[in-house]
Amino acid sequence: MADEPVGQGPIHLELRMGPKLTRPVPPEVTEALLSAQITTTAGERSGFQLAFDLTKKGAIIDRLLPEGFFDPRTRVVVTAAVKGTPIVLLDGLIVRHEVGASNQPGQTTLTVTGEDLTLLMDLEERTDRYPNLPPFKRVTRILSKYTDYGIEAEVIEEKILQPPNAQRRVDYQTGTDLQYVTDLAQANGYVFYLIPGPVAGVSTAYWGPEKRVGTPQHALSVNMDVNSTVDQLTFAYDGTAREEPQARWQDPATRTSTLLAQPDISPLRPPLGKRATPALKRKTLSGTAKKDRAQAEAEALARAAVSADAISGSGSLDVNRHGYILQPRQLVGVRGAGATYDGEYYVKSVTHHLRPGSFQQNFTLTREGLIARSDTVRA
Numbered sequence: 015m016a017d018e019p020v021g022q023g024p025i026h027l028e029l030r031m032g033p034k035l036t037r038p039v040p041p042e043v044t045e046a047l048l049s050a051q052i053t054t055t056a057g058e059r060s061g062f063q064l065a066f067d068l069t070k071k072g073a074i075i076d077r078l079l080p081e082g083f084f085d086p087r088t089r090v091v092v093t094a095a096v097k098g099t100p101i102v103l104l105d106g107l108i109v110r111h112e113v114g115a116s117n118q119p120g121q122t123t124l125t126v127t128g129e130d131l132t133l134l135m136d137l138e139e140r141t142d143r144y145p146n147l148p149p150f151k152r153v154t155r156i157l158s159k160y161t162d163y164g165i166e167a168e169v170i171e172e173k174i175l176q177p178p179n180a181q182r183r184v185d186y187q188t189g190t191d192l193q194y195v196t197d198l199a200q201a202n203g204y205v206f207y208l209i210p211g212p213v214a215g216v217s218t219a220y221w222g223p224e225k226r227v228g229t230p231q232h233a234l235s236v237n238m239d240v241n242s243t244v245d246q247l248t249f250a251y252d253g254t255a256r257e258e259p260q261a262r263w264q265d266p267a268t269r270t271s272t273l274l275a276q277p278d279i280s281p282l283r284p285p286l287g288k289r290a291t292p293a294l295k296r297k298t299l300s301g302t303a304k305k306d307r308a309q310a311e312a313e314a315l316a317r318a319a320v321s322a323d324a325i326s327g328s329g330s331l332d333v334n335r336h337g338y339i340l341q342p343r344q345l346v347g348v349r350g351a352g353a354t355y356d357g358e359y360y361v362k363s364v365t366h367h368l369r370p371g372s373f374q375q376n377f378t379l380t381r382e383g384l385i386a387r388s389d390t391v392r393a
Contacts, residue, residue: 025333025373028100029064030091030214031083034163042073048123048369050092052104054342055363056224057205060130062092062104068113068122075124084111084126089163091214094339094368101339102211103366105164106130130208131163131217135192142187145180148172149198153206153221156191164215165208170222172202173281174312183306195221201309203282203316207343223282225343226360232338233347233391234331242350243336247329249355251291251384255324258293259317263310264303271303277315279382283322286345286358287383291324327351327359327379332372340364340375347391348379357386 029044030036048065068075078084085108092104108128116122135156144152150171157167178185187194199206199221209218236247261274299317302310327348333339340346342364349356359379367374 025368026095027368028091028093028095028214030093032089033087034089036089036091036215040073040078043078046072046074046124050368051365052092052368053363053365054103055207056343056360057199057207058363059132060104060106060208060210062090062106062128062130064090064092064126066124066126067120068115068124069120079113079124084108084124086110089131090126090128091210093211093214094366094373096333096339100213102214104130105208105210105215105217107133109133130210131160131165132192132206132208132219134160134163135195136190139190140187144178144185144187146178147185148176148178149202150221152185152187153195153198156195157219157221159191160219163217165217165219168218168220168222170204172204172312173223174202174308174315176306176308176312200320201316202312203279203319209343224360226284226286226345228345230345230347230358230392231341231361232336233349233393234329234336234340235350235393236329236348237350244329244331245335247327247348247351249325249327249351252324252326253291253294255321256291256293256382257295257297257317257321259297259299259314261299261302261310261314261317263305263307274302274311274314277311277318279315279319279322282315282319283382285383286360286381286387287325288357288385288387290383291322293318293321297321322382323360323380325355325359325381325384326362327355328377329379330374330376332374334373336375339373340377342377346379349391349393353386354384356391357381357388358391 029039031039046066050064052062054060088108093100093102106128110127112125114123150169154169206221235243264271342361345358347358359381362378362380365376
């Protein structure tokens, strides 16, 4: 769907709501929608805010609002149809709503704020035991509890295997499912997030490394006159971002302490830049000495990988001008920024701003090195 060009055709929004299963909202709700803002970030929960016009007395203020149509935990699905091809931008739950009454014409509004369906995993604290289950099987078991909301699991086995041994230790969960799954992801250099779609009512819960391989999206072009597709693009090189983790492990049999070797991050972070940035800082990891060696090695790998992205970019674009909807958590090419910053990047986050007649996107990009690895990008 990311390859579907927008061209000059219209963009239509579909808004669905309901307690668990959703259906298209009444026409009065669609007509009152003033704006929609949806933020999606790798490794974090997506959030949204919808604003409605309450100036004219109608179904929203007279009936739907009092009946609880916009109450917290109501499910919301937002789909943008581009030249007839639908792309689900959000599947989430309302957290709160606000009514702003005003004497000024057109200033009385209803603002609805919410988060994606991972909120369901963060509502209840629980304690659980996972004997003889490696991390990825624990995550799979937890995610199986949320299929009622159309959530399917995509779980990738950790890069450094950690065979469980119930005779030596049993892993416990305390806190919410979301906290536990997120902690397991961070301990292995992975991310956990929800991907809405491909159709309304269906989502994929992804637990694994950031997806930095595959066909990139169509390039963001800047400083290329009529061929420019983005309004603004700024790059930064933070020399203190990258860290060299120092992790020690103690052999329980001999009590001998060993400084673990520096990990190779390429399994988690396939290089996108030709010249890697050096690590200026050293970070001593605490608590690794008494863990299993595989766990200590996984934590060192995670720390090195997460801190590797010293290069960042940010900008904004008009979807009609760019020709495509920029998707987060995928690769995209950049051209026109010069030899140092051209090339492929990982799209870390995207914020969609939708208003009648306007679809703008703000975005952030990251990678670990300078200079493109290829002379061409996908135009």
